[in-house]
Amino acid sequence: MAVGIGIDIGSTATKVVVAGEGGAIRQQLLMPTGFSSVDAAERARAGLASKGIELGEDTRVVATGYGRVAVPFADKVVTEITCHGRGAVRLFGPDGTVIDVGGQDTKVIRLKAGRVIKFAMNDKCAAGTGRFLEVMADRLGVSHDELADLARSGELTKISSMCTVFAESEVISLVGRGEPRPNIANGVIESVISRVATLAGSTGGKAPYYLTGGLCENDYVVERLGAALGSPVTTCPEARYAGALGAALTALELP
Template sequence: MNYVGIDIGSTASKVSVIGDRKMNFVTPTGWSSKEVANDIKNRLLEKGVDVDSDKTRVTATGYGRISVDFADFVITEITCHARGARALSGLDDLSVIDVGGQDTKAILIEDKLVSEFQMNDKCSAGTGKFIEVMANKLGLTINELFDLAQKGEAISISSMCTVFAETEITSYVGEGRKKEDIAAGIVNSVAQKVSQMYNKIGDSDKVILTGGLSNVSYFAEILSKTIGCQVINLKNGQFAGSIGGAYLSKEKKKR
C-alpha cells in the first residue's frame, strides 16, 4: 500500500508518500490549484504511485485541498500539520509554529491531540508573503534578506499592516538607514507577530517550526529569543502538512 499526503498551499504544494514507496517533493502551486493537483497526479504516476489504484490512499489538505478530486480524504490543515509534526519530531506533546505563504498557525498538541490553535489568515503580516513583499521592496531575494539581517541591528517596524509597513521601510530607505538594519527589523517584526499568536495557545516544553521558513535556522533563532524558549527547525519541516496527510491516509478507514 501507498499512503499519500498532498498539501496544496497558496504558493507551493507539498507531496509526501509513505508505505511501499517513500518520497517528498514540492512544486509551485501556480495560478490554479486544480491544475497543480492534476500535475501532482501525473508526477506520482511517473514515480510508480497510481492514485486511482486500490492500493493507494490519498489525503488532501491546505489552501487548495478541495481541488484534489481524486483524494479519499479532505482534512484541515490544523489536523494534518499536527499529525505531521508528531511524525517528524517523535513527540506526542509539543507546540507547532507553521509560517506559510498566506497564513501562520500556532498549534498546541497534548497527548497526541490538538488542544488549542490560533491561525492568522486575515492579514499577510507575520507570514511568508510579508517577508517576500518586504524583500522585493529592498531589491532582495528572501534568502538574501535573511543573510543580510544577520549582519544588522534591528530597527522598529511597528505597522501591523503590510501596506503601512512598506511605507515605513520607504521612509527608512529615504533616511539612509542601513539595508541590513532594515532587513533585521523585518525579520524581528514577523517574529513578534508570530510570538503574539503563539502566546495565546499556552506554553509547551517543545516548540517546532514547520512551513516554508522551517529550513531557515536564523529565523528559528530569532523566534526562540522572541518567544523565550528554543524553537527547533526540523529537517523536512516544510512537509509537515503532507506528511501528516500521508499518515492520516494510513490511519483512517477508507470511505
C-alpha cells in the same frame, strides 16, 4: 501494499508525501502552487506518475491546505490543523507547540499526548507570514536567504504596521530616508518574529517548540524565534512537509 498519499496545497507551495507500510516516507515532492490550485493538483498527480506512483486500488489520497477542495481525486479532505499536528507528532513527538509560518497565514498548534488541544491562526493581512517576507525581500532586492544574512549584521529598525501593504509603505519610506538595508532587513524579520511569538503566547504555548513550513531551513529565523520564545525551537528539513505527512498518515488509515 497500501500507499497513503498526502497533498498539501498551500498558497505558495504544494507539498506531496507518499507513505508506505508503518508510515515510512517513500517520496516527497515540492512545487510552486501557482495561480490555480486545480492545476497544482494535476501537476502533483503528474509528479507522482513521474516517480512511478499511479493512483489505483492500493492508493488512498488525502488533501489538505489552502487548496484542499481543489483535488478532485482525493479520497478525503482534512483540515490543515489536524494534518500539521499529526505530521509534527510523527516528526518530533507527542507534546509541544507547533508553529507553522505559511505563505498566507501562521498557525500555532498545541499538542498533548499526540492530540491537538488548542490552536490559533493570524489574520491573513497580518505582517507575520512567509508572504510578508517575500514582499519585503523583493522590495529590498534580495532573496529570502540574503534577507536573513543582511538582518544578522543590522540594527533593529522598528516596523509597526500590522498589514503587509502598510508595512511595505513603511519600508519604502525607510529606504527613501537612507536607512541601511541591513537595518531594514533586521526590522522586517523581527516584525515577523514578534507577531509569531505573540500568537504562540495567545494559545498558552509551552516548550518544546517545533517549527514547520517554508521557514524551517532559515537558521536565522529559527534562532530569533527561539530567543523571542525563551526556548530553543526544533525543526528539520522534513518539517516543511508536515502537513502533507499528516495527510499521508491519515490516508493510510482509509478503507
